[in-house]
Amino acid sequence: MLKKTIITLVTGIVLAAAAPASAGCYADYKAKKEDPLRLHYGVVQLPDAACSNGQAASIVKQRLAARGWQLLKVLST
Numbered sequence: 060m061l062k063k064t065i066i067t068l069v070t071g072i073v074l075a076a077a078a079p080a081s082a083g084c085y086a087d088y089k090a091k092k093e094d095p096l097r098l099h100y101g102v103v104q105l106p107d108a109a110c111s112n113g114q115a116a117s118i119v120k121q122r123l124a125a126r127g128w129q130l131l132k133v134l135s136t
Contacts, residue, residue, distance in 0.1 A: 084110035086136045088119050090128040099128060110136045 084105045091098050103122060109115050120130040 086115045087134045089131040
């Protein structure tokens with residue numbers, strides 16, 4: 060019984076440690092809409108290449124504009 064518990068615990072630790080390695084690229088941002096003024100904070104998943112070459116803001120801006128929102132700022136990626 061103890062052996063099974065230890066194996067389960069070790070498996071859980073290994074899986075938890077591997078999860079960040081497969082994490083995607085995300086950007087959190089602030090946006091607005093006018094008339095009436097509405098503010099929005101959101102998180103969007105991006106292609107991995109967008110985070111490495113600085114294209115996050117332009118991609119987020121395009122996605123938001125398609126829905127009528129104006130990008131104010133990309134806070135982080």
